[in-house]
Amino acid sequence: MDMNTNLPSYLDQSEAVKNRFDRLKQREVILEVKQLGKVYKTAKGEVTALKNINFKTHRREFVCVIGPSGCGKSTLIRILAGLEPHTSGDVLLDGKPVTGPGRDRGMVFQGYTLFPWLSVRKNVMFGLEMNNASADEAGKEADMWLELVGLEKFANAYPHELSGGMKQRVAIARALVNQPRILLMDEPFGALDAQSRAKMQTHLLEIWRNVDVTILFITHDLDEAIFLADRILVLKAHPGEVQELIEVPVPRPRSVRDFTSPEFLATKARLEALIHPPKTLAEKDAEDEAITQRMIRFVNIEDNVE
Numbered sequence: 001m002d003m004n005t006n007l008p009s010y011l012d013q014s015e016a017v018k019n020r021f022d023r024l025k026q027r028e029v030i031l032e033v034k035q036l037g038k039v040y041k042t043a044k045g046e047v048t049a050l051k052n053i054n055f056k057t058h059r060r061e062f063v064c065v066i067g068p069s070g071c072g073k074s075t076l077i078r079i080l081a082g083l084e085p086h087t088s089g090d091v092l093l094d095g096k097p098v099t100g101p102g103r104d105r106g107m108v109f110q111g112y113t114l115f116p117w118l119s120v121r122k123n124v125m126f127g128l129e130m131n132n133a134s135a136d137e138a139g140k141e142a143d144m145w146l147e148l149v150g151l152e153k154f155a156n157a158y159p160h161e162l163s164g165g166m167k168q169r170v171a172i173a174r175a176l177v178n179q180p181r182i183l184l185m186d187e188p189f190g191a192l193d194a195q196s197r198a199k200m201q202t203h204l205l206e207i208w209r210n211v212d213v214t215i216l217f218i219t220h221d222l223d224e225a226i227f228l229a230d231r232i233l234v235l236k237a238h239p240g241e242v243q244e245l246i247e248v249p250v251p252r253p254r255s256v257r258d259f260t261s262p263e264f265l266a267t268k269a270r271l272e273a274l275i276h277p278p279k280t281l282a283e284k285d286a287e288d289e290a291i292t293q294r295m296i297r298f299v300n301i302e303d304n305v306e
């Protein structure tokens with residue numbers, strides 16, 4: 001119990017939660033990241049984006065990655081996707097080194113990456129047809145995944161006819177149709193309004209419960225990370241390093257009611273302390289002053305609003 005807040009410790013786990021974690025850790029390891037490092041060479045010198053990153057994800061685990069801007073979240077997911085080479089360490093998927101993009105990893109990004117000229121169904125079929133599936137086979141598979149994401153009625157619609165949340169559901173179906181070992185999601189709901197975002201979070205948990213897939217999900221929204229994750233990888237910036245790997249003590253299945261539970265709030269308080277460490281008044285004043293000094297004045301000096 002934290003005496004200042006009357007919240008339990010985020011490290012306290014109920015029997016049920018503890019047992020679930022024990023079971024999860026017995027599952028096989030899908031992704032293993034060992035001593036991973038990334039240094040970018042720029043005109044101004046070297047930038048260490050990631051340093052000594054170590055973690056494992058087990059089959060059907062849901063891991064969120066969170067951290068301040070510039071901590072290397074996007075670099076990490078791009079390396080895992082095989083879109084960016086790393087400079088040290090290893091990334092192993094099912095024990096084999098990742099050397100480039102592959103069908104064993106599905107990707108969902110924030111920007112809507114659907115082909116605008118293809119119908120929803122054709123968008124989902126695309127990956128399968130590229131891998132030589134017949135149109136008939138690909139169509140059947142696509143219909144099955146569209147049903148799973150609740151979009152079977154929109155199979156013949158085009159992306160511009162869909163809401164942001166629906167587009168991301170198509171993107172999820174398109175990633176899952178290849179039956180990847182891991183789904184890599186980079187702020188997939190970042191562009192949605194708060195209501196659609198909440199719906200998509202619940203929807204994603206429902207999909208995850210029904211599909212044999214492991215999820216690595218990047219977000220900078222603390223509530224989203226706690227609501228979704230089994231474990232949260234908290235990174236710090238400059239250089240991007242692991243601060244802590246938090247086991248979320250909120251039981252499953254989860255619902256919107258959990259957002260105010262003591263376990264949820266205790267975890268949030270811990271994340272806030274790690275990501276937004278409290279500043280002194282003098283530090284805040286210095287920040288305000290820096291903003292004031294940078295501001296160019298576009299109005300006459302006598303024309304004051306204060």
Ligand SMILES: Nc1ncnc2c1ncn2[C@@H]1O[C@H](COP(=O)(O)OP(=O)(O)OP(=O)(O)O)[C@@H](O)[C@H]1O
Pocket residue numbers: 040041042047048049067068069070071072073074075076220240
């Ligand atoms: N192509 C690049 N060349 C040089 N430096 C880079 C490159 N991409 C990223 N960086 C640097 O690496 C660090 C990590 O960047 P990255 O975009 O991975 O962080 P992030 O956590 O995703 O940030 P944000 O949340 O703001 O998107 C930053 O210091 C960034 O400036």
